[in-house]
Amino acid sequence: MTTQTANKDLVDAFIQELFTKGDLSAVDRYLSPDFVNHDLPFPGLPDGPESMRGAAVMMRTAMPDWRSDLEQLVEEGDIVVERFTAHGTHQGELMGVAGTGKTVTLRGINIFRIADGRIVERWGRLDELGLLRQLGLAPA
Numbered sequence: 001m002t003t004q005t006a007n008k009d010l011v012d013a014f015i016q017e018l019f020t021k022g023d024l025s026a027v028d029r030y031l032s033p034d035f036v037n038h039d040l041p042f043p044g045l046p047d048g049p050e051s052m053r054g055a056a057v058m059m060r061t062a063m064p065d066w067r068s069d070l071e072q073l074v075e076e077g078d079i080v081v082e083r084f085t086a087h088g089t090h091q092g093e094l095m096g097v098a099g100t101g102k103t104v105t106l107r108g109i110n111i112f113r114i115a116d117g118r119i120v121e122r123w124g125r126l127d128e129l130g131l132l133r134q135l136g137l138a139p140a
Contacts, residue, residue, distance in 0.1 A: 007114045008073045011080040014119060015110075018052065019086065020067040022060045027053045032118040039124045042095075052122070063088025063104060082110045090135075097135045104134050 017026035037051040045054040066088035074081040091099040108126035132138035
C-alpha cells in the first residue's frame with residue numbers, strides 16, 4: 001500500500017469510526033496528542049484532540065443516527081482533503097434547539113495533515129449557515 005493510499009484510508013477510517021459509528025476512542029487512535037484544530041467546528045468546544053471528540057458527542061447526542069458520507073478524498077503529499085455530506089434525524093437538543101424529528105444535513109470540506117501515521121492538523125469549512133437555517137436559527 002502506498003503512503004498516499006494509507007493517508008486516505010486513515011482519514012476515511014477516522015471520520016467513519018468517530019462520526020458515523022460514534023466510536024469516541026477513534027480520537028485516541030487516529031489523532032496525534034499534539035493535534036491542532038485550526039478551525040473549531042462549533043463554539044465552546046475545547047482545543048486539540050478533544051475538539052473532534054466534542055463535535056462527535058454534540059452531533060451524535062442530537063442525532064444518534066448521524067453519518068458522514070464521503071463525497072471525495074484528494075491527497076497530495078502529507079495532506080488529505082475530504083469533501084463530505086453528513087446527515088441525521090434531529091432527535092435531541094442541538095445548539096439550543098430541541099429535537100424536531102427532521103433530517104438535518106451538513107456539508108463540508110476538511111483538510112487534514114498526516115505525520116507518522118496520525119492526523120496532526122485540521123482545517124475545515126462547514127456549511128454552518130445551512131445548519132442554522134435547518135434548525136430555525138437563521139432566516140431561510
